[in-house]
Amino acid sequence: MRKLINAPADVVTDALRGLAAAHPSLRVDPEAGTVVRADAPRAGKVALVSGGGSGHEPLHAGFVGPGMLDAACPGAVFTSPVPDQILAATTAVDGGAGVLHIVKNYTGDVLNFRMAAELAEDEDIEVASVVVDDDVAVEDSTYTAGRRGTGATLFVEKIAGARAEEGADLTAVADVAREVNERSRSFGVALSPCTVPAAGRPTFELGEDEIELGIGIHGEPGRERAGTATAREIVDAALTAIDADMPLAGQELLVLVNGMGGTPLIEQYIAYAAAAEWLAGHGATVARPLVGDYVTSLEMAGVMITVCRATPELLRLWDAPVDTPALRWGR
Amino acid sequence: MRKLINAPADVVTDALRGLAAAHPSLRVDPEAGTVVRADAPRAGKVALVSGGGSGHEPLHAGFVGPGMLDAACPGAVFTSPVPDQILAATTAVDGGAGVLHIVKNYTGDVLNFRMAAELAEDEDIEVASVVVDDDVAVEDSTYTAGRRGTGATLFVEKIAGARAEEGADLTAVADVAREVNERSRSFGVALSPCTVPAAGRPTFELGEDEIELGIGIHGEPGRERAGTATAREIVDAALTAIDADMPLAGQELLVLVNGMGGTPLIEQYIAYAAAAEWLAGHGATVARPLVGDYVTSLEMAGVMITVCRATPELLRLWDAPVDTPALRWGR
Numbered sequence: 001m002r003k004l005i006n007a008p009a010d011v012v013t014d015a016l017r018g019l020a021a022a023h024p025s026l027r028v029d030p031e032a033g034t035v036v037r038a039d040a041p042r043a044g045k046v047a048l049v050s051g052g053g054s055g056h057e058p059l060h061a062g063f064v065g066p067g068m069l070d071a072a073c074p075g076a077v078f079t080s081p082v083p084d085q086i087l088a089a090t091t092a093v094d095g096g097a098g099v100l101h102i103v104k105n106y107t108g109d110v111l112n113f114r115m116a117a118e119l120a121e122d123e124d125i126e127v128a129s130v131v132v133d134d135d136v137a138v139e140d141s142t143y144t145a146g147r148r149g150t151g152a153t154l155f156v157e158k159i160a161g162a163r164a165e166e167g168a169d170l171t172a173v174a175d176v177a178r179e180v181n182e183r184s185r186s187f188g189v190a191l192s193p194c195t196v197p198a199a200g201r202p203t204f205e206l207g208e209d210e211i212e213l214g215i216g217i218h219g220e221p222g223r224e225r226a227g228t229a230t231a232r233e234i235v236d237a238a239l240t241a242i243d244a245d246m247p248l249a250g251q252e253l254l255v256l257v258n259g260m261g262g263t264p265l266i267e268q269y270i271a272y273a274a275a276a277e278w279l280a281g282h283g284a285t286v287a288r289p290l291v292g293d294y295v296t297s298l299e300m301a302g303v304m305i306t307v308c309r310a311t312p313e314l315l316r317l318w319d320a321p322v323d324t325p326a327l328r329w330g331r
Numbered sequence: 332m333r334k335l336i337n338a339p340a341d342v343v344t345d346a347l348r349g350l351a352a353a354h355p356s357l358r359v360d361p362e363a364g365t366v367v368r369a370d371a372p373r374a375g376k377v378a379l380v381s382g383g384g385s386g387h388e389p390l391h392a393g394f395v396g397p398g399m400l401d402a403a404c405p406g407a408v409f410t411s412p413v414p415d416q417i418l419a420a421t422t423a424v425d426g427g428a429g430v431l432h433i434v435k436n437y438t439g440d441v442l443n444f445r446m447a448a449e450l451a452e453d454e455d456i457e458v459a460s461v462v463v464d465d466d467v468a469v470e471d472s473t474y475t476a477g478r479r480g481t482g483a484t485l486f487v488e489k490i491a492g493a494r495a496e497e498g499a500d501l502t503a504v505a506d507v508a509r510e511v512n513e514r515s516r517s518f519g520v521a522l523s524p525c526t527v528p529a530a531g532r533p534t535f536e537l538g539e540d541e542i543e544l545g546i547g548i549h550g551e552p553g554r555e556r557a558g559t560a561t562a563r564e565i566v567d568a569a570l571t572a573i574d575a576d577m578p579l580a581g582q583e584l585l586v587l588v589n590g591m592g593g594t595p596l597i598e599q600y601i602a603y604a605a606a607a608e609w610l611a612g613h614g615a616t617v618a619r620p621l622v623g624d625y626v627t628s629l630e631m632a633g634v635m636i637t638v639c640r641a642t643p644e645l646l647r648l649w650d651a652p653v654d655t656p657a658l659r660w661g662r
Contacts, residue, residue: 002522002542004598004634006561006605011597014562018600021607022620057596077597191333211333230337231345264592264630265388266342266408267335269349274337276352289353293624299595299632303335328659 001200003299008197012054012076019061023325026064027092033085035061036071040093046164046173047071047093050102050157051086052109053078055196055298056217059153062326068161069102069324077196077298078218080108086116090125098126098170102156102177104149105133128174132156134184134306136245137214137223148216151256151295151306152184155318158327162320176317180308184254185246187238188304190215190222192262194297213237217260217297217304231267235274238305239282246309249283254308254318257289261296263303268292271303287315294326334630339528343385343407350392354656357395358423364416366392367402371424377495377504378402378424381433381488382417383440384409386527387548390484390626393657399492400433400655408527408629409549411439417447421456429457429501433487433508435480436464459505463487465515465637467576468545468554479547482587482626482637483515486649489658493651507648511639515585516577518569519635521546521553523593525628544568548591548628548635562598566605569636570613577640580614585639585649588620592627594634599623602634618646625657 005011013030020028027036041047050060051073060072070093075081090099099120103113110131117127133144134152141148160177168176190212193202196219203219206212211234214223229237242248257272259265272291279286287310295304308314321330336342344361351359358367372378381391382404391403401424406412421430430451434444441462448458464475465483472479491508499507521543524533527550534550537543542565545554560568573579588603590596603622610617618641626635639645652661 002537002539002559002632004522004562004565004594004602004632006563006601011601014604015597015600018602018604018607018622021617022600022603022622054597055595057600062596191335206333208333228333231335232337234335261595262593262630262632263335264386264627265393265624266346266385266629269346269353269388270337270342271335271349272353273345273349276349286352291349291353293596296595298597299593301333301335301593301630 001195003197005197011197012074032088033081034071034073034089034092035064036089036092037064040070041095043095044097045095046097046168046170047095047099048102048157048161048164049089049093049099051081052104053080056296058326059295063157063324065324067165067320067322068157068327077198080106080112083112083115083119086113087119090116090120090127091123094125098128100160100170100173100177101127101129103129103131104153105131105146106143107145126170128170130156130174130177130181132181134181134186135216136185136241137187141216141220143218143220150188150217151186151258151304152181152308154256154294155184155254155308156180158322159314159317162317180314184306184308185242186304186306187241188215188302189213189234189238190300190302192301194219194300215302217295219297219300231270232274235271235278239275239278242307243282248307251309252285252287254288254310255286256294256306257291258295258304258306259293260300260302260304261293262299262301268303275305288318334528336528342528343405363419364412365402365404365420365423366395367420367423368395371401372426374426375428376426377428377499377501378426378430379433379488379492379495380420380424380430382412383435384411386629387627389657394488394655396655398496398651398653399488399658411437411443414443414446414450417444418450421447421451421458422454425456429459431491431501431504431508432458432460434460434462435484436462436477437474438476457501459501461487461505461508461512463512465512465517466547467516467572468518472547472551474549474551481519481548482517482589482635483512483639485587485625486515486585486639487511489653490645490648493648511645515637515639516573517635517637518572519546519633520544520565520569521631521633523632525550525631546633548626550628550631562601563605566602566609570606570609573638574613579638582640583616583618585641586617586620587625587637588622589626589635589637590624591631591633591635592624593630593632599634606636619649
């Protein structure tokens with residue numbers, strides 16, 4: 001196992017120490033496993049908290065900052081954060097206007113966030129929860145009942161974050177988060193597996209001439225295995241699966257072409273070229289594109305495509321200023 | 332070879348088509364191999380042109396925009412751009428105040444940029460050139476006489492770009508570019524090789540328990556091979572080599588912890604934590620940190636550390652607004 005780590009048990013705390021040293025705009029507690037905006041809590045502002053297993057960086061800690069999340073609570077690699085940890089993040093950011101939990105649909109995450117929400121309510125913090133389940137590839141998986149939450153999490157966190165920054169109340173922020181999730185779909189393809197440090201071996205085996213269609217973000221099995229294919233064929237498989245679930249023709253879209261962690265940017269742009277061509281050929285318009293490593297799966301090679309059927313209001317919120325380690329624009 | 336491409340011969344043009352589709356702020360000519368600021372030429376402003384082999388993305392095309400480069404000319408993967416291509420980029424951005432060529436020290440790049448500069452001067456465009464040679468690992472390599480140009484290229488392009496944006500003349504812009512190069516050093520470590528698409532096999536072989544110290548950005552051999560090591564040991568090797576060449580104690584530094592393309596962000600932050608700790612323990616101060624994939628080598632796993640001994644003026648220029656696909660801050 002060739003990884004740039006000190007010891008498997010220290011991966012998350014060591015990375016959080018690096019995050020803290022690199023970003024004074026964040027208040028990081030490596031031991032507690034919380035990453036909080038340095039200016040939190042902000043009185044009267046709805047706070048957004050997300051979290052989940054580590055190994056998906058920059059998700060979620062890289063999205064903490066003005067215009068997006070107020071806190072993140074990273075668990076161990078591919079492991080849900082624990083309720084106390086989520087509660088600590090929730091308490092740290094509550095400014096009296098309530099807290100929105102943004103939860104990817106994995107059984108452990110859903111249970112632990114629910115428990116944390118109950119504990120927070122015992123402390124008179126109002127909590128609303130939105131579950132993200134955008135992955136069309138499989139209905140149930142190793143980690144999920146129902147669809148998995150993947151790339152749409154970025155869209156939900158950005159757009160709901162903008163709405164909260166504008167002063168909307170908890171119901172309005174939760175509503176737009178749900179709206180974004182409902183209008184979003186993802187499909188991922190792996191060209192290689194990844195290795196969880198504590199396990200020391202790949203999450204699955206791929207033959208030299210195989211790819212895995214419909215992977216999630218934990219190296220869990222996808223929909224089917226196929227022979228190696230061109231970037232155009234891979235993008236076609238992903239967008240055809242999405243389009244079958246949510247027709248794209250005539251829509252204005254947010255489009256994320258997302259590297260899974262081990263795919264170089266030059267290949268991500270090749271995939272984006274294929275996606276832009278496919279969408280134009282199917283009567284859809286790319287309103288806002290985003291290309292890069294945003295929701296990853298350790299060093300997995302591959303690509304995930306996420307689309308959101310935008311509205312003028314969602315585009316306005318997407319364009320609103322954001323200032324986080326991984327996403328930054330506007331002013 | 333598992334890559335997200337259509338065909339080895341189409342890698343660069345397909346990626347440039349993706350870049351064009353994703354970034355309307357750029358004028359991209361995939362056939363000519365030029366990427367130019369959409370608002371170029373800007374009358375009276377010194378223009379910055381860089382380029383080199385592809386496979387190092389986001390370098391250079393991802394650094395084209397206000398506050399940084401005016402144009403980039405990407406060659407084939409790990410292959411110098413040709414003189415006509417560099418000339419086309421130079422002509423496209425010349426606003427009458429001259430053009431600075433920022434050239435990484437590889438034999439082919441240096442020769443082809445020199446030839447392009449002569450051709451441009453025949454067209455009455457004033458050209459100055461700065462060669463970047465920051466890599467302390469080896470004196471001569473497969474591709475270079477003298478030291479290689481690697482991570483410091485980002486520092487040079489950002490800081491000289493800021494100086495040009497402020498209206499400095501060609502001499503002043505070239506001077507600050509040289510100053511940044513002279514004050515910068517890099518050292519890289521590979522945990523895996525990479526595969527050039529047209530070759531179809533890895534650039535070198537690494538045993539399961541080996542890493543390569545002192546690699547460049549083309550998978551060319553480094554200084555020595557070692558057994559696998561912890562992130563702290565790898566960072567210590569890199570910073571010790573840099574410090575032996577340019578003492579760091581008492582200095583305020585720009586620090587880049589740079590992923591090589593196949594190393595996940597969580598591991599890059601682990602390396603940054605180790606670097607911050609090492610520097611603090613050796614009496615150096617991190618004035619500005621940057622962590623991410625900026626100067627890559629296809630899907631190579633590994634990390635490169637680049638430091639620049641800053642001055643208040645260099646920090647001021649570093650902090651100046653920049654708006655490119657890969658680097659964006661301020662206003």
